[in-house]
Amino acid sequence: MRSYKEIRGILQERITSQQWQPGDLLPSEQALSEEFGCTRSTVNRAMRELADAGLVERRRKAGTRVVQPKSHPATISIPVIRQEIENKDQSYKYLLLERLEALPPEDVRAQLGLEQNEKALFLKSLHYGDGIPQQLDVRWINISALPEASQESFADIGPNDWLLQRVPHPNIEHVFRADKATAEEQRLLQLQECEPVFTIERRTWISGQGITYVRLVHPGSRYRMATRSSATPTFN
Amino acid sequence: MRSYKEIRGILQERITSQQWQPGDLLPSEQALSEEFGCTRSTVNRAMRELADAGLVERRRKAGTRVVQPKSHPATISIPVIRQEIENKDQSYKYLLLERLEALPPEDVRAQLGLEQNEKALFLKSLHYGDGIPQQLDVRWINISALPEASQESFADIGPNDWLLQRVPHPNIEHVFRADKATAEEQRLLQLQECEPVFTIERRTWISGQGITYVRLVHPGSRYRMATRSSATPTFN
């Protein structure tokens, strides 16, 4: 008996091999269930997963069509810097540079959804791998949403680790950029003249309430972000 | 009647609100199906989708647990530069700078899986938005895998567009970096002194056979990559 995974694989193969090309209409669930000698729901599951993966598009009555991709998808997982360093078997060191409660600049205030005169927690910290600075973490935390943050010194634990434990499943928005390093960044990250930085800007919130806004700054020469996410998706 | 989507939403809410915390064991499908007054399979689908989204982990017999996330997930869709420019309502211009068949350097040869003395197609092209260079495309194409490429002049269509049509669903590997611009890049992209570039390196292949290896180079000051992919995933 053919399982839905086998069927999914067969359909996927027909699509990637271009036996079925973008725009083509796939046979109906009914027809495929007869071809494979299974029930319609088995085919349904196979096709639904292909649709989830973006290989096909389904519309009632209109049927299932191969998608003409308009972009290259990529799924990235941004690890906590400590892990990234430890995975490379480097020694990890964390250093808190600055910690204060203050009024954030207007753009951050908006991002976190704070009141006009509401203070937030500002943290600046450095993460070293084998003694070399790898990441500068400049961050605002909404203390209305996370009052415990006021009690935490962040002397021994990085704010990223702390937050990941405290607020495990927030909504996230990322922006990646290649920036010219500021003078301070150049000094802190021990950059050479003209060396660019790779910055990750992250905003997290939970049911509308802003949690944190952070700029992660990495030396361009020592940082890369990679994905192995194939368009031919990596099913479980 | 509760639908699997409602149930999924309720469970998701309980997780994000930390009513159920990382490591906690969720009730069994059986128990939840009784709570919600539906069958086990409806609950199963809800929980399966949460597992797909990475919010929970399921193990036979052991049950379903809330995941302790170790990283921030981000799903990016890298559009073809032409679209990206047109979406910003800028005028798009494409310019082919170089086209030749030659022996690729060793690293590219390995990436594409070519024979020792096998030639490949080399393309260098520029993409403008409103007359300003936005992307430099430096690329090798495996002509054994895509003999039609030899016939195509690429004078009028960008290699990215062409390939997306020709090989719509390849496997993909991406690397993102902030680089110092080479002298040539600085000239072609009209960069200021010390302005970094955001590079996307892409390798595509299909069932083991290399298709293309490309470096997409963007002016750091004019390029950003963003994701709105929340960890609280965007279900259909």
Place this chain on the structure above:
DNA sequence: GTTGCATTTATGTATATGCTTATTAATGTA
């Protein structure tokens, strides 16, 4: 022609049920 309704049909959702497997507990043996 054009509009509108009825029909058809393809996908979407829910439920019932048997299957598979991982864990725990029981049992036996050294």
Place this chain on the structure above:
DNA sequence: TACATTAATAAGCATATACATAAATGCAAC
């Protein structure tokens, strides 16, 4: 007592069936 082996069983996994819903199509009335 310690460990290995086996059995029981809880839990997720897979498929079949039934019903629901949306949308394209065709036909009829105008």
